[in-house]
Amino acid sequence: MKTDRINISEINPNAYKPLVSLYNDIKKSSLSDLEFLLIEIRASQINGCSYCVQMHIKNAILQGEKQYRIHALPFWKESPFFTEEEQLILEITEAITNISVEGLNDTLYQRAIHIFGEEKVADIIMAICCINSWNRIGRATLMTPIPSQD
Template sequence: MKKDRININKVSPKAYEPIFALHHNLTKSSLTNSEFLLIQIRGSQINGCAYCVQMHIKEAIEKGEKQYRIHALPFWEESPFFTEQEEIILAMTEQVTNISLSGLSDELYQKAITTFGEEKVADIIMAICCINVWNRIGRATLLTPEPSQS
């Protein structure tokens, strides 16, 4: 049975301020809404954060993302539903989220720089880092989605 854990936003609301600021800045970055949401959903799936997966899938659907693409995210490498640019972003999301396995490969990094340029690569990396922070908070405090979010 799940034991209640602290709500960091209530216990230490100032701790959330820089994360909210980063998230806000990323919504105004070179990333499209769709790209940002793909990063958030895929990162959350990898990290097993049910709260974030539910929240970002709901947001993506509300913003017009196709459900078949969302369902294909865990299998994006075998799926025909993502553009070459999205595939680079998803590969970066996986490598940076699983950073301890082998880091962000030079090959993928160079492909991203060639495709997007330095500013967008910086935005992609920061978006991946941002969702990983949220996921770690969610997992450490056992946040779960509300049943009414369905």
């Protein structure tokens, strides 16, 4: 049973400002829009944030992402649809989103530095932190996805 929860953007709109600023910074980072969306969708799936999953999948489709890739995202390890770089981003996303399990182990971290360099790894980490924060707000306040009109 869903209970009514607060809407933080109405009660304390200033609380969102740092997250919005972080989001806007990431949008201008070394990550492509698609890479950022893959991070947002996969972390939101792991965190069970239906609001964010729906919103980011809709955005990905509008930006030309193929639906077969979106459907395969939870199974990216077994899927031939993702590049080596995308697989690495998804692996890092899962490691950081599930930070209490093992964390971002040194082998994965060093592989990312080798392939992406320090700046992009920093951008990947911050993108993952950003969506995880949004997911926690969405889950804590029981934000509900809005059905698409298209």
